[in-house]
Amino acid sequence: MIPQTDTSTQAPLRDPAKVMRLARLGSFHQSRLSFMRILTRRMTRENWTFTRPVFDIDASGVGHAVFCAHTPNRTYSLVAFAHDLPADKRSDRVIAEAWDSTFTLFDGVPTSDDIERLRQNIPLQEAGRVTEKELSVSRANRSVRLWEHVVSRLAAGQQPDAAEITKVGYLMRTTAVYGSGKLGAADREMIASRPEFSAPFQAEMLSVFLIRTYVRDLAQHMAQARGGDATATLDPALARSMGIGNSTGLGMAPFLLNHPKLINNWISARETAIARVRGVVVATDSEVAMFRDLLARSLVSADLWHSTHEIQIEKLAVLRVDLKQLQAYVDGLDLSRESPWEHLFTWAEAEVGIDAQECLASLMLEPYGVLVDDLADRMSDTNVVQFRIDGSMNVATLRSILTRAYGWALTTDWQEKENCARAWYVSEEKLEPRLGERFDEPIVPYEQPLAPGRDAAALHAALETWDADAVIAEFLLAHPEHRHTVRRAQIVDQAPYAEIQDNTIGSDLMPIDMLRCKLSFFGATHFDPRSDRWVRICLFGNAPYPEDLQSETGDDWPYPTLALAPT
């Protein structure tokens, strides 16, 4: 089903069968609708202020600090605990048990009793317990090489080397940012009615924004402890170029599958934005100038993007060539022509790869905040009863939904080993989500329902012997094993971008595609896979720090300036 357009000047939305393929989802780029940018726009618009009431960390780097964000109506406080972590304990895995720093975002200003309670729990992460006063729980580890470089240079009275910074991009990387009720924290529903948290993942993004400031301050503090009076102050431009890293494993992949309506809302918002911009009849000179500037800066960003992973190296090589080709085409193109973006996008679909197409799609939105930023309000899932199954639907209707939304799956041979080679499961070891080999490991009894395509095909087959007029309630009474699939099919019928239209258990599955899709909506850049199921990224790279927010005139911080181009 092609979704209907909702404004008269809008181009048609792209077909979900095209958008929802893993190769494309795994090539998404951040955009104006990314959650970090929704947050920074709000912070600037509402004149949020920031304070650091506590920074009680000793010369060995142990202690705690509090960073407050003051919105027009509330205060949120990042409570950070700094630890002295032995190198042999440093692991980005969920199964780690100690970290360089641990954090929580507190709802309000913590009292000394709160701090003591949090000190007993936050450093333990999953082994601790928090309350509804806490909105997130997270931790971060140092990038050992960049941390040492920056701290030792500053301590010696020198600035760190910009080239070393761009190789890594961050001083610390978070290895989990838990929100929404995890470990006893406040459920999202508790705070979702606050305007600052109405868009998805805003509490988590605020946590990371404040963590970045803490990390910068901690590095300066540690340099000071080592270098004394001779210590240099970190050049603000270098500080700004650093984001916060994040190391992400498989946990994000099930999230995409377990929240079909939410994912639909994210992708539908971005697709609607793309369609609106494609429908622009005439672009003004300033819109065109902004696009050309950010395209040039996107090339810089691609040049600054490092990875040692074979697949990403290849992807990056193609992206760089494609972006150069795109730039050359744009250089020779008169964008004052009628429907310039539709023309350009159609050209790109024929001439460059998926990665560059998606980069262009995000870029085209940049000059059009007025046209697209309102879509941020549609990205949450506020329908709490969407999970209800309509048992009065008849078998014929369900069959037609399956044929329409899962056509690819109905023509897949699920008996072929390569089409079902993998199985998703949860390990009893800290409940870490994992992916295994179905035919080699004893994991089938523990398989999670994360293969919607296979399950849809099984449902379709089971329906074959049922009368077209029979109602689904009767069918489900006889076949409860298809219940979760019927629910998905009914959701997809209402939410066309809800389902990944690809095999999530095939031998050629690249889970990092699913990770990148989700992380691009956070606003992540510089995806750096460590394997097919593990990726490091950069968050808030080049973003303003709290003290910079009010002097920000634009919203283009994810695009590095041309001055940062590698030489």
Add this chain to the structure above:
Amino acid sequence: MSYSLNEIEALSKRATRGAGLSWGIAEETGKATRWLASHDLPGVSLLVDVLRQNDAVARPDIAPQSLDGVWQATSGTLCPLVSGAALNDCAGRLSAGHSVEMANVSHPLLVVPFAAWAAIHIKAPVAVTWLDITIETDGFGLSVDDPKVQINQTSPVTLICTSALQKSNALSAPSHRGNANQAAWQALNAFALRTYAPATEESRILGAGAGTSDND
């Protein structure tokens, strides 16, 4: 102990799956326990009890034999989770003025959240009655008339669900937090544990696809 509603939902879902019910029923059971907890009702304890009772019982024995007439199991008692899900599937019957009657359903309070979602669907409050207790809900709020304290009933009863006229007395609103006693929580964890693959060295190394060192 106080839990977030998401914790209650997530653990209830895993426990229900661990006890052998389908993923679909487990998903809805998670939401049902969450709904009850938001009204400070003991969904977690009742869930533990029903999962224990029906552990290793063949599902056809605890599901309604048919959705016509009075719902009953082929033998023994109806499972409130399976029956509740079927009730929600058939919500349209309530708006047509029909009631749904279940014979020999255990742990009847666990049916109430499913009736609540049916109420949202038909845009009219519903009443659920067993013994001398009547619970009304519009899907979000709740009113309980329970003169003989039969809300925690576990043994089988006849339950009737009908669409109801909105009572004049106010419905109590849900909260954003839930409570569960430690023993029940541990029991749910024990059921949930059945869904987790045992830790092996191979799984630890390969399953998450992480590198060997993060000291870089």
